[in-house]
Amino acid sequence: MVDWKNPPRLFIPGPVHVLPEVLEQLSRYTLGHRGKEYSQLHKETVDMLKQVLFTEQNVFLSTSSASGVWEGSIRNCVDHNETVLCTMCGAFSDKFADVARSCGRNVEELKVDWGQAITPEMIDKKLAEGKYSAVTIVYNETSTGLTNPVYEISEMMKEKYPDVLVFVDAVSGMVGLPLHFDELGWDVVFASVQKAFAIPPGLAVFAVSNRAMAKSKTVTGRGYYFDFQQFAKSAEKNQTPTTPVIPHIMALNYQCAKLLKEGMENVWKRHSQMAEYVRGWAKENFDLFCEEKYASNTLTTIKNTRGIVVGDVIKAIQTKHNTVFGNGYGKLKEQTFRIAHMGDITLADVKELTGWISDELK
Ligand SMILES: Cc1ncc(COP(=O)(O)O)c(C=O)c1O
Incomplete structure:
Protein backbone atom coordinates (compact mmCIF):
# COMPACT_ATOMS: atom_id res chain seq x y z
CA MET A 1 0.00 0.00 0.00
CA GLU A 262 10.83 30.50 -17.54
CA GLY A 263 10.57 30.94 -21.33
CA MET A 264 10.02 28.00 -23.68
CA GLU A 265 13.58 28.11 -25.05
CA ASN A 266 14.86 27.73 -21.49
CA VAL A 267 12.38 24.95 -20.77
CA TRP A 268 13.60 23.00 -23.82
CA LYS A 269 17.22 23.67 -22.83
CA ARG A 270 16.56 22.37 -19.31
CA HIS A 271 15.15 19.16 -20.76
CA SER A 272 18.09 18.76 -23.12
CA GLN A 273 20.59 19.21 -20.26
CA MET A 274 18.91 16.47 -18.22
CA ALA A 275 18.79 14.23 -21.30
CA GLU A 276 22.47 14.76 -22.08
CA TYR A 277 23.41 13.79 -18.57
CA VAL A 278 21.30 10.62 -18.65
CA ARG A 279 22.61 9.69 -22.10
CA GLY A 280 26.18 10.10 -20.85
CA TRP A 281 25.45 7.86 -17.88
CA ALA A 282 23.70 5.33 -20.11
CA LYS A 283 26.59 5.13 -22.56
CA GLU A 284 29.09 4.69 -19.75
CA ASN A 285 27.11 1.91 -18.08
CA PHE A 286 24.95 0.35 -20.81
CA ASP A 287 24.03 1.69 -24.24
CA LEU A 288 21.30 3.77 -25.82
CA PHE A 289 18.47 1.86 -27.44
CA CYS A 290 18.21 4.16 -30.44
CA GLU A 291 20.72 6.09 -32.49
CA GLU A 292 21.93 9.04 -30.43
CA LYS A 293 20.95 11.58 -33.06
CA TYR A 294 17.31 10.61 -32.53
CA ALA A 295 17.48 10.08 -28.75
CA SER A 296 14.72 11.90 -26.92
CA ASN A 297 15.24 14.81 -24.57
CA THR A 298 12.23 13.87 -22.44
CA LEU A 299 13.07 10.23 -21.71
CA THR A 300 15.95 7.87 -22.32
CA THR A 301 15.44 4.24 -23.31
CA ILE A 302 18.53 2.33 -22.24
CA LYS A 303 19.60 -0.95 -23.78
CA ASN A 304 20.16 -3.59 -21.10
CA THR A 305 23.57 -4.65 -22.41
CA ARG A 306 24.56 -6.16 -19.04
CA GLY A 307 21.66 -8.54 -18.73
CA ILE A 308 20.53 -7.10 -15.39
CA VAL A 309 17.13 -8.11 -14.06
CA VAL A 310 15.52 -4.72 -14.59
CA GLY A 311 12.44 -5.52 -12.49
CA ASP A 312 14.65 -6.37 -9.50
CA VAL A 313 16.64 -3.14 -9.77
CA ILE A 314 13.43 -1.12 -10.04
CA LYS A 315 12.12 -2.89 -6.93
CA ALA A 316 15.35 -2.28 -5.02
CA ILE A 317 15.42 1.44 -5.85
CA GLN A 318 11.77 1.72 -4.86
CA THR A 319 12.37 -0.03 -1.54
CA LYS A 320 15.51 1.89 -0.64
CA HIS A 321 14.77 5.31 -2.09
CA ASN A 322 11.02 5.40 -2.67
CA THR A 323 11.68 6.25 -6.32
CA VAL A 324 10.42 4.49 -9.44
CA PHE A 325 11.80 4.37 -12.98
CA GLY A 326 10.39 2.48 -15.95
CA ASN A 327 10.97 -0.99 -17.30
CA GLY A 328 11.04 -1.38 -21.09
CA TYR A 329 7.68 -1.02 -22.83
CA GLY A 330 5.86 -4.09 -24.16
CA LYS A 331 8.19 -6.34 -26.09
CA LEU A 332 11.17 -4.28 -24.88
CA LYS A 333 10.54 -5.17 -21.21
CA GLU A 334 13.77 -6.31 -19.51
CA GLN A 335 15.68 -5.73 -22.78
CA THR A 336 15.57 -2.01 -22.03
CA PHE A 337 14.60 0.35 -19.24
CA ARG A 338 13.42 3.94 -19.31
CA ILE A 339 14.24 7.02 -17.31
CA ALA A 340 11.94 9.98 -17.81
CA HIS A 341 13.45 13.44 -17.45
CA MET A 342 10.54 15.69 -18.17
CA GLY A 343 8.36 18.17 -16.35
CA ASP A 344 9.47 19.46 -12.97
CA ILE A 345 12.21 16.85 -12.49
CA THR A 346 15.64 18.55 -12.19
CA LEU A 347 19.19 17.71 -13.19
CA ALA A 348 19.96 17.10 -9.51
CA ASP A 349 17.09 14.58 -9.41
CA VAL A 350 18.35 12.59 -12.40
CA LYS A 351 21.90 12.63 -11.01
CA GLU A 352 20.57 11.20 -7.77
CA LEU A 353 18.59 8.46 -9.51
CA THR A 354 21.38 7.38 -11.87
CA GLY A 355 23.77 7.36 -8.89
CA TRP A 356 21.45 5.03 -7.00
CA ILE A 357 21.15 2.71 -10.01
CA SER A 358 24.95 2.64 -10.34
CA ASP A 359 25.29 1.80 -6.65
CA GLU A 360 22.76 -0.99 -7.02
CA LEU A 361 24.74 -2.52 -9.88
CA LYS A 362 28.06 -2.61 -7.99
C1 LIG B 1 3.41 8.82 -27.45
C2 LIG B 1 2.16 8.49 -26.73
N1 LIG B 1 0.99 8.59 -27.41
C3 LIG B 1 -0.18 8.33 -26.82
C4 LIG B 1 -0.24 7.92 -25.51
C5 LIG B 1 -1.57 7.66 -24.89
O1 LIG B 1 -1.81 8.72 -24.03
P1 LIG B 1 -2.94 8.64 -22.90
O2 LIG B 1 -2.54 7.50 -22.04
O3 LIG B 1 -2.85 9.97 -22.23
O4 LIG B 1 -4.21 8.41 -23.60
C6 LIG B 1 0.94 7.78 -24.77
C7 LIG B 1 0.91 7.33 -23.38
O5 LIG B 1 1.91 7.09 -22.75
C8 LIG B 1 2.16 8.09 -25.40
O6 LIG B 1 3.31 8.01 -24.73
Missing part, protein backbone atom coordinates in the same frame (compact mmCIF):
# COMPACT_ATOMS: atom_id res chain seq x y z
CA VAL A 2 1.28 3.48 -0.84
CA ASP A 3 2.23 5.66 2.11
CA TRP A 4 0.26 8.76 1.08
CA LYS A 5 2.34 10.99 3.35
CA ASN A 6 5.46 9.83 1.54
CA PRO A 7 4.48 8.97 -2.03
CA PRO A 8 7.05 7.54 -4.45
CA ARG A 9 8.96 9.92 -6.74
CA LEU A 10 8.18 8.98 -10.33
CA PHE A 11 10.74 8.80 -13.12
CA ILE A 12 8.47 6.69 -15.33
CA PRO A 13 7.52 8.28 -18.68
CA GLY A 14 4.14 9.34 -17.45
CA PRO A 15 2.52 9.99 -15.15
CA VAL A 16 5.52 11.97 -13.97
CA HIS A 17 6.40 13.49 -10.63
CA VAL A 18 4.03 16.29 -9.60
CA LEU A 19 5.13 19.08 -7.28
CA PRO A 20 3.09 19.72 -4.11
CA GLU A 21 2.32 23.27 -5.28
CA VAL A 22 0.73 21.83 -8.44
CA LEU A 23 -1.26 19.32 -6.42
CA GLU A 24 -2.55 22.22 -4.34
CA GLN A 25 -4.14 23.69 -7.47
CA LEU A 26 -6.24 20.55 -7.73
CA SER A 27 -7.77 21.12 -4.34
CA ARG A 28 -9.04 24.66 -4.86
CA TYR A 29 -12.75 25.44 -4.64
CA THR A 30 -14.54 24.35 -7.74
CA LEU A 31 -16.41 26.64 -10.12
CA GLY A 32 -19.53 26.22 -12.21
CA HIS A 33 -18.35 25.47 -15.72
CA ARG A 34 -20.89 27.80 -17.33
CA GLY A 35 -20.01 30.72 -15.06
CA LYS A 36 -17.93 33.85 -15.63
CA GLU A 37 -15.06 32.72 -13.38
CA TYR A 38 -14.61 29.48 -15.30
CA SER A 39 -14.66 31.35 -18.61
CA GLN A 40 -11.91 33.61 -17.33
CA LEU A 41 -9.84 30.62 -16.20
CA HIS A 42 -10.44 28.89 -19.54
CA LYS A 43 -9.54 31.92 -21.65
CA GLU A 44 -6.43 32.70 -19.66
CA THR A 45 -5.27 29.08 -19.89
CA VAL A 46 -5.93 28.75 -23.62
CA ASP A 47 -4.21 32.10 -24.30
CA MET A 48 -1.14 30.88 -22.43
CA LEU A 49 -1.22 27.53 -24.23
CA LYS A 50 -1.19 29.38 -27.54
CA GLN A 51 2.10 30.95 -26.46
CA VAL A 52 3.46 27.60 -25.26
CA LEU A 53 2.59 26.02 -28.64
CA PHE A 54 3.47 29.07 -30.76
CA THR A 55 0.09 29.20 -32.42
CA GLU A 56 -2.60 31.72 -33.19
CA GLN A 57 -4.98 28.99 -34.31
CA ASN A 58 -7.37 26.84 -32.25
CA VAL A 59 -6.42 25.35 -28.90
CA PHE A 60 -8.87 23.10 -27.04
CA LEU A 61 -9.00 21.34 -23.69
CA SER A 62 -10.34 17.80 -23.57
CA THR A 63 -11.37 16.03 -20.40
CA SER A 64 -9.84 12.75 -21.48
CA SER A 65 -6.44 11.28 -21.88
CA ALA A 66 -4.63 11.90 -25.17
CA SER A 67 -5.93 8.70 -26.76
CA GLY A 68 -9.26 10.47 -27.26
CA VAL A 69 -7.62 12.95 -29.59
CA TRP A 70 -6.04 10.13 -31.61
CA GLU A 71 -9.63 9.23 -32.39
CA GLY A 72 -10.78 12.85 -32.68
CA SER A 73 -8.16 13.74 -35.28
CA ILE A 74 -9.17 10.83 -37.51
CA ARG A 75 -12.94 11.08 -37.09
CA ASN A 76 -12.98 14.83 -37.67
CA CYS A 77 -10.42 15.27 -40.41
CA VAL A 78 -10.34 12.13 -42.56
CA ASP A 79 -13.36 11.39 -44.73
CA HIS A 80 -14.66 7.87 -45.04
CA ASN A 81 -13.37 7.34 -48.58
CA GLU A 82 -9.95 8.81 -47.89
CA THR A 83 -6.70 7.06 -46.97
CA VAL A 84 -4.43 8.02 -44.14
CA LEU A 85 -0.72 7.18 -44.07
CA CYS A 86 0.22 6.05 -40.56
CA THR A 87 3.91 6.20 -39.80
CA MET A 88 4.84 3.56 -37.23
CA CYS A 89 8.05 3.25 -35.23
CA GLY A 90 7.02 1.98 -31.79
CA ALA A 91 4.12 1.05 -29.55
CA PHE A 92 2.29 4.37 -29.60
CA SER A 93 2.63 5.23 -33.29
CA ASP A 94 1.49 1.64 -33.96
CA LYS A 95 -1.59 2.30 -31.81
CA PHE A 96 -2.40 5.49 -33.72
CA ALA A 97 -2.74 3.30 -36.84
CA ASP A 98 -5.00 0.86 -34.92
CA VAL A 99 -7.21 3.77 -33.87
CA ALA A 100 -7.49 5.03 -37.47
CA ARG A 101 -8.50 1.53 -38.58
CA SER A 102 -10.99 1.22 -35.72
CA CYS A 103 -12.59 4.44 -36.95
CA GLY A 104 -13.22 2.60 -40.23
CA ARG A 105 -10.73 4.62 -42.28
CA ASN A 106 -8.42 3.25 -44.97
CA VAL A 107 -4.96 2.98 -43.47
CA GLU A 108 -1.63 2.41 -45.15
CA GLU A 109 1.32 1.69 -42.94
CA LEU A 110 4.79 3.13 -43.17
CA LYS A 111 6.51 0.94 -40.64
CA VAL A 112 10.09 0.74 -39.43
CA ASP A 113 11.62 -1.39 -36.69
CA TRP A 114 11.21 -0.14 -33.12
CA GLY A 115 14.14 2.17 -32.41
CA GLN A 116 14.36 3.46 -36.00
CA ALA A 117 13.21 6.93 -36.96
CA ILE A 118 10.73 7.97 -39.63
CA THR A 119 12.58 10.19 -42.10
CA PRO A 120 11.30 12.82 -44.56
CA GLU A 121 12.56 10.63 -47.44
CA MET A 122 10.42 7.67 -46.31
CA ILE A 123 7.30 9.81 -46.08
CA ASP A 124 8.07 11.52 -49.38
CA LYS A 125 8.33 8.16 -51.14
CA LYS A 126 4.93 7.04 -49.83
CA LEU A 127 3.15 10.34 -50.39
CA ALA A 128 4.45 10.45 -53.97
CA GLU A 129 1.89 7.68 -54.65
CA GLY A 130 -0.62 10.51 -54.44
CA LYS A 131 -3.42 8.68 -52.63
CA TYR A 132 -3.21 10.08 -49.12
CA SER A 133 -5.23 12.84 -47.53
CA ALA A 134 -3.46 12.77 -44.15
CA VAL A 135 -0.41 11.45 -42.36
CA THR A 136 0.00 10.50 -38.70
CA ILE A 137 3.33 10.96 -36.91
CA VAL A 138 4.45 10.50 -33.34
CA TYR A 139 6.80 13.31 -32.31
CA ASN A 140 8.39 11.42 -29.44
CA GLU A 141 7.94 7.63 -29.32
CA THR A 142 7.65 6.91 -25.59
CA SER A 143 8.27 3.17 -25.99
CA THR A 144 11.65 3.54 -27.67
CA GLY A 145 12.77 6.97 -26.41
CA LEU A 146 13.05 8.24 -29.96
CA THR A 147 12.31 11.69 -31.32
CA ASN A 148 11.34 11.74 -34.98
CA PRO A 149 12.85 14.55 -37.10
CA VAL A 150 9.52 16.35 -37.28
CA TYR A 151 10.95 19.76 -38.26
CA GLU A 152 12.64 18.23 -41.33
CA ILE A 153 9.52 16.19 -42.12
CA SER A 154 7.38 19.31 -41.89
CA GLU A 155 9.68 21.28 -44.22
CA MET A 156 9.36 18.52 -46.82
CA MET A 157 5.59 18.30 -46.34
CA LYS A 158 5.07 22.04 -46.73
CA GLU A 159 7.13 22.13 -49.89
CA LYS A 160 5.92 18.99 -51.63
CA TYR A 161 2.55 18.00 -50.11
CA PRO A 162 0.89 21.16 -48.79
CA ASP A 163 -2.60 19.63 -49.15
CA VAL A 164 -1.94 16.55 -47.01
CA LEU A 165 -3.06 17.04 -43.41
CA VAL A 166 -0.56 16.29 -40.64
CA PHE A 167 -1.65 14.86 -37.26
CA VAL A 168 1.07 14.76 -34.65
CA ASP A 169 0.99 12.84 -31.40
CA ALA A 170 3.19 15.00 -29.15
CA VAL A 171 2.11 13.25 -25.95
CA SER A 172 5.61 12.88 -24.51
CA GLY A 173 7.10 15.72 -26.57
CA MET A 174 4.94 18.76 -25.88
CA VAL A 175 6.62 21.26 -23.51
CA GLY A 176 9.83 19.20 -23.31
CA LEU A 177 10.69 19.55 -27.01
CA PRO A 178 10.43 22.54 -29.39
CA LEU A 179 6.98 22.83 -30.92
CA HIS A 180 6.06 25.77 -33.17
CA PHE A 181 2.63 24.65 -34.32
CA ASP A 182 1.90 27.35 -36.92
CA GLU A 183 5.39 27.39 -38.40
CA LEU A 184 5.41 23.59 -38.68
CA GLY A 185 2.16 23.71 -40.62
CA TRP A 186 0.63 20.87 -38.61
CA ASP A 187 -3.12 20.31 -38.51
CA VAL A 188 -3.66 18.56 -35.21
CA VAL A 189 -1.25 18.17 -32.29
CA PHE A 190 -2.09 16.77 -28.88
CA ALA A 191 -0.71 15.72 -25.52
CA SER A 192 -1.99 14.63 -22.17
CA VAL A 193 -0.95 16.63 -19.12
CA GLN A 194 0.62 13.76 -17.15
CA LYS A 195 3.82 14.07 -19.20
CA ALA A 196 5.93 17.23 -19.45
CA PHE A 197 3.17 19.52 -18.15
CA ALA A 198 3.74 17.57 -14.89
CA ILE A 199 0.10 17.42 -13.79
CA PRO A 200 -1.79 14.25 -12.74
CA PRO A 201 -3.61 12.45 -15.60
CA GLY A 202 -7.11 13.41 -16.68
CA LEU A 203 -6.78 16.22 -19.21
CA ALA A 204 -5.53 16.53 -22.79
CA VAL A 205 -4.51 19.64 -24.69
CA PHE A 206 -4.84 19.88 -28.46
CA ALA A 207 -4.36 22.40 -31.24
CA VAL A 208 -6.17 22.30 -34.58
CA SER A 209 -5.32 24.31 -37.70
CA ASN A 210 -7.96 26.50 -39.29
CA ARG A 211 -7.92 24.37 -42.41
CA ALA A 212 -8.49 21.20 -40.38
CA MET A 213 -11.44 22.91 -38.69
CA ALA A 214 -12.85 23.76 -42.12
CA LYS A 215 -12.31 20.18 -43.30
CA SER A 216 -14.04 18.73 -40.23
CA LYS A 217 -17.21 20.64 -41.10
CA THR A 218 -17.47 18.52 -44.24
CA VAL A 219 -16.87 15.15 -42.57
CA THR A 220 -19.93 13.22 -41.41
CA GLY A 221 -20.11 10.93 -38.40
CA ARG A 222 -17.61 12.90 -36.30
CA GLY A 223 -19.12 11.40 -33.18
CA TYR A 224 -20.10 13.32 -30.06
CA TYR A 225 -17.39 13.63 -27.39
CA PHE A 226 -14.53 14.64 -29.69
CA ASP A 227 -16.44 16.65 -32.29
CA PHE A 228 -14.08 19.53 -33.12
CA GLN A 229 -17.01 21.67 -34.26
CA GLN A 230 -18.56 21.42 -30.80
CA PHE A 231 -15.23 22.35 -29.21
CA ALA A 232 -15.04 25.42 -31.47
CA LYS A 233 -18.62 26.45 -30.69
CA SER A 234 -17.98 26.23 -26.95
CA ALA A 235 -14.62 27.98 -27.29
CA GLU A 236 -16.44 31.10 -28.50
CA LYS A 237 -17.79 31.32 -24.94
CA ASN A 238 -14.47 30.20 -23.40
CA GLN A 239 -16.05 26.93 -22.43
CA THR A 240 -15.84 23.23 -23.27
CA PRO A 241 -18.74 21.23 -24.77
CA THR A 242 -19.11 18.99 -21.67
CA THR A 243 -18.25 19.45 -18.00
CA PRO A 244 -14.46 19.82 -17.88
CA VAL A 245 -12.01 18.59 -15.28
CA ILE A 246 -11.78 22.03 -13.68
CA PRO A 247 -9.16 21.19 -11.01
CA HIS A 248 -6.75 20.04 -13.72
CA ILE A 249 -7.39 23.21 -15.69
CA MET A 250 -6.46 25.21 -12.60
CA ALA A 251 -3.23 23.21 -12.40
CA LEU A 252 -2.63 23.70 -16.13
CA ASN A 253 -3.12 27.43 -15.73
CA TYR A 254 -0.53 27.41 -12.95
CA GLN A 255 1.95 25.34 -14.96
CA CYS A 256 1.56 27.43 -18.13
CA ALA A 257 2.26 30.63 -16.21
CA LYS A 258 5.39 29.00 -14.80
CA LEU A 259 6.53 27.78 -18.24
CA LEU A 260 6.06 31.18 -19.83
CA LYS A 261 7.92 32.87 -16.99
